[in-house]
Structures are given as C-alpha cells and as structure tokens.
Amino acid sequence: MKKILFVASHRFDRAPGQRFRFEQYFQFLAEHGYSCELSFFIDEKSDKIIYKPGHYFQKLKMMWNAFSTRFKNVRHRNDYDIIFIFREAMMLGTIYFEKKFKDSRAKLVFDFDDAIWHMDMSEANKRFHFLKNPAKTGDIIRLCDLVFAGNAYLANYASQFNSNVVIVPTTIDTSEYQRVALPKNDFITIGWSGSVTTIKHFEYALPFLQEIKKIYGDKIRIKVIGDASYKNEELGVQGIAWTRKDEVPELSGIDIGIMPLPDDEWANGKCGLKGLQYMALEIPTIMSPVGVNKEIIRDGENGFLAESTEQWISKLKQLIESESMRTEMGKKARQTVLDHYSVLSQQENYLRYFNQLTAK
Helix, strand or coil: CEEEEEECCECCCCCHHHHHHCHHHHHHHHHCCEEEEEECCECHHHHCCCCCCCCHHHHHHHHHHHHHHHHHHHHCHHHCCEEEEECCCCCCCCCHHHHHHHCCCCEEEEEECCCCCCCCCCHHHHHHHHHCCCCHHHHHHHHCCEEEECCHHHHHHHCCCCCCEEECCCCECCCCCCCCCCCCCCCEEEEEECCCCCHHHHHHHHHHHHHHHHHHHHHEEEEEECCCCCEECCCCEECECCCCCCHHHHHHCCCEEEECCCCCHHHHCCCCHHHHHHHHCCCCEEECCCCCHHHHCCECCCEEECCCHHHHHHHHHHHHHCHHHHHHHHHHHHHHHHHHCEHHHHHHHHHHHHHHHHHC
16 A cells, blocks of 8 residues: 655644645545645644733744654655645744655655745744744755645736646535534524634625615624634624634535625635535525635625625625525535535546556
C-alpha cells in the first residue's frame, strides 16, 4: 500500500479547511491503495487558547511541540510516497521543513484554499505578525511536484511558480450533509456561519440586515454560528459556538444563508465553503459576487448574488416573502453541489492525480 503523509496544523475532524479539502477523502483513498496519515501540532488544549489574547507560555509550548512534530516528520520523510502539505508545514516564516521534505523520495503536493500570500491574522495574534512570512507561499509552491488550488484565482497565482497546477474545488460530503427536519417556526431565520477569525465578514451584512429588521421586525431572526462571543443587540444576535456534532443541525435551522464578502484580494481567494454548506442542505443562499462565488451561483436560479445594500435587501425580501422560491432555489442549490462540489464528484480526480504522481 502506498503511503501519504498529510501535513497540517489541526487534529483530524477539527478544522473545516482540512476536512473539506482532504480529510473526507481518506476512506476512499484507503479503499484504493493509499494509507493516509495526518501529522498535526495543535492539540485540543492548544486549540482552546490559540485564537485568544495572551496565554503566551502555552503558545510557546505549542510551537515547541510543532517543531518536535515536524522534526519527527523529517526523520521519517522517506517512509512516504507522497507528502501533502496543506498551506504550510509551520505557522512561522520558515520553509525549512518543506525543503527537507523535498530532499526525500516522496513526491510533494501543496494544497491551499485562501490567498495565503497576503497577511491575514486573528486580532489575538497580530502582535506576532513579524514571525510570519506570507510571501513564502510562492517558495513552497516552487518546491512541489503538484499543486492543488481551490479556485482559478489561486491557480493563477500558483502558476507563476509551478507549471503543474490543478484546480480542486472545496467539496461537501453530501451523504453527511442531509438537512435535519426541525419544527416549523412562525419566523424566518437568516443565518451566517463562520469562525472567530472570519466574523469580520459578517459585519459587512450589518447595513442590509438592519434595514431588513426594520421592515420585518420579529418576523425574522438572525443567527450567527462560529463565534460565541459575538453580540449585536440591535439585531438580537448572540453568537453560537461551532461544534462538530451540532454543525448540520445548527445549519438546518437556517432558512436563508448569507455569505457577504469585501471585494479584496483575500476574499477573491476564498473557495465558497460557507455558501456550499448552506446549498448542500437545500438552504437558499445569497453571496457577494466575489471570486468563485460567481461560478457557484447562477443568479436567480440556484441562489442569488448581491453587491449593493439595495440588492441585498431586494433579494432577501424575495426569499422572505416566498416559501416556494426558497424551496425551489434550495433544491437547485443542492443539485449544484452534488454535480460539481461534492466528494462524489471529485474523488476520482483525487485518485487520478495521486496515481499519476506516484507512477512517475
């Protein structure tokens, strides 16, 4: 059996980026001759403090563990046929470990789903920005035998440094993403899902959500999943913490999903995950027309695209006032995911790329 070492930051089934990019393919790959091993350094204890201010001693200990883990990977680098690097081997500016992986019998694969060559740090860790080096992304790409880019924008960037770049979209396991039947409410829930580090994108929704709240009052509720500390009294919002076990049930309580984004370089690199999660659950979805969102959404058919506050208000009103539109749009949204952004639609591509790489 061929062996793949997946190099990433978080433990299995913890980080959405890892889960929706590669972890959900482990079983399929195992069934087709590949043993998959995940090497991570942010354990459960570190996970509780990494995005919080302070805790410097614990964070220093986490980095010590990270170096220990990666040095172990280097010692065993020749045990693998493929070393698959998700974003970076270390959360610091060095590419020492990537260079060491290159000096092995393994083929190197690099995978990324954001414009990580730009600086984007959580507020809690911004004082450590000098330890980062986003520009190293291009240097890592140069070292690799194959690059998986989450969308065309990322692929265009990677192609400056490597000629073997393929677009592999972020995908949803549609066998797991089945909407949970919940009691019907007498209000419509507009929902956003994200994390502590992306809550700033929800803030782009405030102007149009404030207007919608004025129009509909208690007929609508607004739900924020991913940051339990977030509050907005005007909108009646108290954030809900993300948990793996409650992910699908909590999303199932949303009637309309929103994905507002600024039109900047970081947002153009995003792979539409929030929107795809809503769509897989037959939730009618409105996205900003930024990056890959314009490929995912056929405006007015399987979802809506909205740019200005006026467009957001208009399209939200249409969905709020028409249950039949929500139902029909939701069905077409799920079909889009099944056809183009599901594990089933992409798993043969993963296998083919790995087979081609190991056959060389």
